[in-house]
Amino acid sequence: MSRRIWLDITGIHPGSDAAVFALCLDAALRRAGADVQPCHRTPGMQALGAAELTQILTLAADEPALPPVLQQGWGFGARRLPERTRVAIGHFLRLQKAAMAAWRGLARAAITARHPEQMPDLARPNAGDVLLMLCLSGDAARFAANGVLLVLLATDTTVLARPEWRTPEEVAQAEIWRRTTLPLVAITAATSDEGLTLLTQAGAKRPILLAGAADAIGALSPQSTHPRRFVLAGGEIGEAGQTRQLLLTWRRLQELLPADAVPDLVLAGPVEALSADVLEQLRNSRLLGGRARLVMHPGAELVASLNRDCLFAIAPSPSSGWGRATWNALAAGAPCLSVFAAYGAVPFDAGNAAAVTARVRAWLADPPARPSLPRRDWDTVAETLLRELAR
Amino acid sequence: MNRLWVDVGDLFNYAGVFRRPSGVQRVLFELGQALAASDPDGARTGFVRHGASGDFVPVRWADITALFAGLSDEAPAAEAPRARKAGLLAQAVAAQLAALRALLAVPASLLPAPSDRTTTAAPMRPDDMLLIAGTGWTDPHAVARVAAAKARCGVQVALLVYDIVPLRRPEWFNPITTARFREWLDGMLALSERLLAISVATAQDLAAYRRECGLPDRVVHPVRLGDGFSDQEAENAADPGIDGPYALFVSTIEIRKNHALLVDVWRRLIARLGADQVPALVFAGREGGLTGDLLAKLRTHGGLDGKIILRHTASDADIAALYSGCAFTLFPSLYEGWGLPVTESLVFGKPCFASSATSIPEAGGRLARYFDPLDPDDATRQIERLLQDPVGLAAWQAEITRDFRPVPWRHTAEAVLAGLA
Numbered sequence: 001m002s003r004r005i006w007l008d009i010t011g012i013h014p015g016s017d018a019a020v021f022a023l024c025l026d027a028a029l030r031r032a033g034a035d036v037q038p039c040h041r042t043p044g045m046q047a048l049g050a051a052e053l054t055q056i057l058t059l060a061a062d063e064p065a066l067p068p069v070l071q072q073g074w075g076f077g078a079r080r081l082p083e084r085t086r087v088a089i090g091h092f093l094r095l096q097k098a099a100m101a102a103w104r105g106l107a108r109a110a111i112t113a114r115h116p117e118q119m120p121d122l123a124r125p126n127a128g129d130v131l132l133m134l135c136l137s138g139d140a141a142r143f144a145a146n147g148v149l150l151v152l153l154a155t156d157t158t159v160l161a162r163p164e165w166r167t168p169e170e171v172a173q174a175e176i177w178r179r180t181t182l183p184l185v186a187i188t189a190a191t192s193d194e195g196l197t198l199l200t201q202a203g204a205k206r207p208i209l210l211a212g213a214a215d216a217i218g219a220l221s222p223q224s225t226h227p228r229r230f231v232l233a234g235g236e237i238g239e240a241g242q243t244r245q246l247l248l249t250w251r252r253l254q255e256l257l258p259a260d261a262v263p264d265l266v267l268a269g270p271v272e273a274l275s276a277d278v279l280e281q282l283r284n285s286r287l288l289g290g291r292a293r294l295v296m297h298p299g300a301e302l303v304a305s306l307n308r309d310c311l312f313a314i315a316p317s318p319s320s321g322w323g324r325a326t327w328n329a330l331a332a333g334a335p336c337l338s339v340f341a342a343y344g345a346v347p348f349d350a351g352n353a354a355a356v357t358a359r360v361r362a363w364l365a366d367p368p369a370r371p372s373l374p375r376r377d378w379d380t381v382a383e384t385l386l387r388e389l390a391r
Numbered sequence: 392m393n394r395l396w397v398d399v400g401d402l403f404n405y406a407g408v409f410r411r412p413s414g415v416q417r418v419l420f421e422l423g424q425a426l427a428a429s430d431p432d433g434a435r436t437g438f439v440r441h442g443a444s445g446d447f448v449p450v451r452w453a454d455i456t457a458l459f460a461g462l463s464d465e466a467p468a469a470e471a472p473r474a475r476k477a478g479l480l481a482q483a484v485a486a487q488l489a490a491l492r493a494l495l496a497v498p499a500s501l502l503p504a505p506s507d508r509t510t511t512a513a514p515m516r517p518d519d520m521l522l523i524a525g526t527g528w529t530d531p532h533a534v535a536r537v538a539a540a541k542a543r544c545g546v547q548v549a550l551l552v553y554d555i556v557p558l559r560r561p562e563w564f565n566p567i568t569t570a571r572f573r574e575w576l577d578g579m580l581a582l583s584e585r586l587l588a589i590s591v592a593t594a595q596d597l598a599a600y601r602r603e604c605g606l607p608d609r610v611v612h613p614v615r616l617g618d619g620f621s622d623q624e625a626e627n628a629a630d631p632g633i634d635g636p637y638a639l640f641v642s643t644i645e646i647r648k649n650h651a652l653l654v655d656v657w658r659r660l661i662a663r664l665g666a667d668q669v670p671a672l673v674f675a676g677r678e679g680g681l682t683g684d685l686l687a688k689l690r691t692h693g694g695l696d697g698k699i700i701l702r703h704t705a706s707d708a709d710i711a712a713l714y715s716g717c718a719f720t721l722f723p724s725l726y727e728g729w730g731l732p733v734t735e736s737l738v739f740g741k742p743c744f745a746s747s748a749t750s751i752p753e754a755g756g757r758l759a760r761y762f763d764p765l766d767p768d769d770a771t772r773q774i775e776r777l778l779q780d781p782v783g784l785a786a787w788q789a790e791i792t793r794d795f796r797p798v799p800w801r802h803t804a805e806a807v808l809a810g811l812a
Contacts, residue, residue: 081501082443082500082501085497085500085501088407088408088493088496088497088499088500089497091408091409091493091496092490092493092494092496092497095486095489095490095493096490096493096494098486098489098490099483099486099487099489099490101486102483102486102487103483103487105483106480106483163691163692164654164688164689164691164692165688166691167687167691168690168691171691238684239684239688244651247562248725248765249765251560252765274684274687274688275684276683276684277646277681277682277683277684277685278684280681281562281563281646281681282562283566284561284562284563284564284565284566284569285560285561285562286561286566288562289561349768351655351767352765352766352767352768353765353766354763354765354766354769355766355768357765
């Protein structure tokens, strides 16, 4: 195929599974003879060299510690004020904070609306080129008018299935994407049927299955440093990731079992939309009284080591790459409770904390056998992609 | 016990800032009213508030009644229009106006309230009992004030505990609130000769906490709260202004109350039965903490396409109208010290599906029905069954009408006095 493939990495967190996916796909496409041009939009389009691509995608991004919790209460001067004055001031501050957030939202909306015109493109795909977006973000639809084939690697369809888990901006973007882009369905064959169905129902243009991914991760395996036995919850952190349900589950486990019988909970994944409340709960509880750890945007190496060293993994997010967290767990030999019934993962209803508690208790009492998975080949993935783009 | 002194300072502090009582203020007022009624000449029961000098100063029940009557509905605070149509600008302006109104209240709060000018401390004696039944943890001087009174006149102290949720579920509270609550409770436990709790579950929680702290076992007397409030009028309720049948959840919209479960349950019900067969779900209550993501979620899908209706600014009259017009009520809270909305539902003669957690089954007794608040399948099954059985729903409502006997606040006052004897 002679046309150029612009590999758009906008929105990908460095060191994440998606970053590994991008690097592996870039290399595999080049091996297959494709003309690949990595790029990103900030929001003006910029071309990236191979070295820049690697640098941007492999920056260390682990964030194991939470920001320090505000320790200070009222200062000495304020303590001398009458109680009702302090309450009145507190009431005002809370409302002012809400007002500031509203003003910020207004300003953000205004700036977002103006940005595309303000930021020039330093590089532009030509008519007939392919813009392969690895993440749903930004305003790429404008390139469609110039005859560029827009292709989105749709690792999940949560925005169609559960729009309430996404921001209104993402839902609006998805509508543009549905009308203008050709979605490629990624990651795993067994777990993507639901996505294909959803895309077809939503009227998406020619959804294509692109099976196989994330296999490069298994080779990178340092020792994880978590001191106690733990259960790993992979996938995104937030509403879609069902993180709130996991907190409720662990609280109930703490009620039902002796303290030393409850393993730690390690939450490792990208922080996505609608996560502010659950993150604040984690901070407020000082991470469940020291029994939970939060690793935001973990790198692929850390994900692999956590999966290898955990008692078992839980993949509660239906939006994590149609089973990426599941695949990562099983590839590393970790038994996995998953919202996807694939490769021997045990399906469960992640939205039902009572049911999750029962499952976790059963696995703690009777640990399951560790699975093994066949390896996958990135060259096959690249060949599939090029074949589908040539149609 | 020679004389009981009830600390109502919390009511005065609260009224200085807010314009509508919350559950604790209502309970404190109803309890005080029942105690005052049982002792019209005030020989055995007195009321105190916090004086400017750090003492407890006497206050007449008539003043408290007048204060409480003035607690009308609070003007909408930070309740900017949420509908997308209203626009971000309208939200920002409304939020800013609410903040400015709150700012104007600050200088007024610096002026002493009329009773502050009373400098004479209440004449407490060693055989008197001082009942602490407010939200003392919001007042950094609360423990020191009680300790000073105890040191000055040897008065004994009784503590009425509503719940210890900040210690059991710190994730739902600002760490500063949790730290203040712990400091207050530890201080008050050290000073108190008598302990009361508003439910058996809370009494057990408190006893367990004492054990965890290495404190000696002490009896915690559960006190059954009265049902309903004197300012509620079921008979004169107006039209709730909602077309079609609806279920009602009355509560501040905060993470602990578990609104998210009902959103999920309603989504499941609509998927199973179709939107036409599912009643609307009304959330009536002010916006509280840690529900920004939930409310954003509701905005994104238009409240399940209009099935979920938010009434942030409902007044007491509105709430009464909503109760009167609803098919049934829901209360999926994850943790409570009692469960006022459950008994409130029964007072209005409405069936209530409630959480089985903590004290809530004590509040609802056999006339409410229960589900696990962590289990949306359980809740969905039960509600679905009810929706498909209107005869059963009518029978349940008839059973409540026939069998529910509200506990008068007089009984609560008697239980308090018995616990202090």
